[in-house]
Amino acid sequence: xxxxxxxxxxxxxxxxxxxxxxxxxxxxxxxxxxxxxxxxxxxxxxxxxxxxxxxxxxxxxxxxxxxxxxxxxxxxxxxxxxxxxxxxxxxxxxxxxxxxxxxxxxxxxxxxxxxxxxxxxxxxxxxxxxxxxxxxxxxxxxxxxxxxxxxxxxxxxxxxxxxxxxxxxxxxxxxxxxxxxxxxxxxxxxxxxxxxxxxxxxxxxxxxxxxxxxxxxxxxxxxxxxxxxxxxxxxxxxxxxxxxxxxxxxxxxxxxxxxxxxxxxxxxxxxxxxxxxxxxxxxxxxxxxxxxxxxxxxx
Ligand code: ADP
Numbered sequence: 001x002x003x004x005x006x007x008x009x010x011x012x013x014x015x016x017x018x019x020x021x022x023x024x025x026x027x028x029x030x031x032x033x034x035x036x037x038x039x040x041x042x043x044x045x046x047x048x049x050x051x052x053x054x055x056x057x058x059x060x061x062x063x064x065x066x067x068x069x070x071x072x073x074x075x076x077x078x079x080x081x082x083x084x085x086x087x088x089x090x091x092x093x094x095x096x097x098x099x100x101x102x103x104x105x106x107x108x109x110x111x112x113x114x115x116x117x118x119x120x121x122x123x124x125x126x127x128x129x130x131x132x133x134x135x136x137x138x139x140x141x142x143x144x145x146x147x148x149x150x151x152x153x154x155x156x157x158x159x160x161x162x163x164x165x166x167x168x169x170x171x172x173x174x175x176x177x178x179x180x181x182x183x184x185x186x187x188x189x190x191x192x193x194x195x196x197x198x199x200x201x202x203x204x205x206x207x208x209x210x211x212x213x214x215x216x217x218x219x220x221x222x223x224x225x226x227x228x229x230x231x232x233x234x235x236x237x238x239x240x241x242x243x244x245x246x247x248x249x250x251x252x253x254x255x256x257x258x259x260x261x262x263x264x265x266x267x268x269x270x271x272x273x274x275x276x277x278x279x280x281x282x283x284x285x286x287x288x289x290x291x292x293x294x295x296x297x298x299x
Contacts, residue, residue, distance in 0.1 A: 002046050002258045003127045003153070005056040005119070005144040006039020007111040007135030008072070008082070009090040010064040011283070016095050019103050028095065033064075035071045036092060036283050037111065038133040038160060041244055045251020046131070047075045049273065050290040051258055054078040056123060056144075057136070058114035060089035065110070071284075081123045085113050090135075111136050116143035124151040128258040131250070133158045138169060145172035154257055157209075158250045159186060167208060175211040175257075177250055183214050195231050198222045202229065211263060215249055217242070220271055225263055232267050235296075239278035241286065248277035248287050255290075272297050 014028035035044075039057055047053040055077050059065035061084050068089065072079050090109040096102050114136045124130070130148030132141050132155070141157070148155040149172040157173045159165060162185035170176070183201045184191030192201040195216070202212040202224040211225040220234035252273035256266035272293050280286035288296075 001052045001054055001127045002129045002131060002254050003054045003056060003124060003148070004039050004043040004046065004131045005114075005136070005140070006042065006131075006133045007037035007090060007108070008035075008040040008055070008057040008059055008068050009037035009092050009106070009111070009135075010034075010068060011036040011092045011094055013094045013096060016097055018097050019095055019101075033067075034283060034285070035068055037090060038135050038158070038247060040068065040072060041247035041283055041287070042131060042133065042158065042251040042254070043072065043077050044075050044284050045244075045248045045273065045287045046255045046258075047077050047251075048287050048289045049252045049255035049269075049293070051251075051255035052078075054081060054123070054127070056081045056114070056119065058083040058085060058110040058118070060085060060087050060110045062089055064089040064091065081120070083110075083114060083118050085110050087113065108135065114140050116140050119143050119147055121147055121150070124148060124153070127151055127153045128260075129154050129156060129254050131156045131158070131254045133160055134163055135161070138165075142169050145169070148172065156250075156254055156257070158246075160246065162186075164188060170208040173209045175213065175263075176205055176209045177213045177215065177253070178205075179215045179217070179246060195219065195222060199224070199229060199231065213253070213267065215246060215274070217245075221249075221267060223263060223267055228264070230264060232264075232271055234271055235275040237275045237279055239275075241281045242278045243281075244283040244286055245274045245277045247283070249274035251287065252293065269293060269297070
């Protein structure tokens with residue numbers, strides 16, 4: 001099984017002609033609600049990739065909370081360990097202008113009320129992979145890495161959104177997945193540009209964890225583990241919306257690693273899932289199924 005400990009949000013999207021200036025009122029389109037949050041997105045990605053997924057997160061006792069819980073259950077995700085609190089569920093207010101540029105305000109709400117003491121060791125039994133991101137309190141991330149390690153799981157951290165981390169958060173992490181920007185932030189320098197620099201960054205990050213993957217958007221990804229390193233080019237596709245490509249990539253990688261696939265082979269699947277996600281609009285709506293990826297890879 002795969003355990004995802006992370007964020008669950010409702011994204012509220014409104015389309016506008018342009019973004020408002022401070023103090024200004026604008027009219028927008030009808031608003032849309034989309035399930036989101038990196039944790040939930042990656043849980044859905046891993047479940048569609050064929051993994052047995054358990055989600056640990058925190059929702060408010062409100063209508064969005066009910067809706068999000070129901071949505072996860074519909075994806076065959078085990079939601080038994082999702083906590084509910086009095087107070088608002090996490091939401092992201094997203095305005096999209098006619099050029100497709102977003103401006104986003106995240107209100108973490110209940111996500112920040114998932115505390116270290118909410119993580120029960122029994123929830124971590126029988127797990128091959130524990131998957132984490134950085135949209136819940138850092139202390140909770142750290143505790144989840146410890147419990148994951150204790151349970152003998154492979155602990156994967158997708159260090160997104162970008163922030164610097166201290167060594168104690170990374171100590172129990174086996175595999176770190178970052179994009180170029182996040183890699184730069186962790187190393188406290190400019191984001192690597194191009195394959196050579198990304199590989200160099202990955203090798204430097206290897207000082208903290210045993211394996212590192214740096215995703216490079218349309219260029220693909222580079223990876224480093226104890227024995228080898230390599231570059232895997234992206235699949236050439238007609239990308240129309242790259243939202244959640246990273247989540248599709250990470251979810252598929254976790255799912256493949258959980259079934260014992262070697263990293264270099266699992267990355268091929270992840271690259272395919274990321275590429276497929278760019279061919280459809282939206283976040284969770286664009287996450288491919290195992291069947292779609294198989295068909296794409298012709299296996
Ligand atoms: P993030 O969204 O987290 O910044 P990336 O943009 O690096 O992540 O994308 C993650 C993965 O998705 C890439 O490593 C690649 O496999 C795939 N991907 C992203 N953009 C494209 C694209 N334009 N064409 C093909 N694959 C893509």
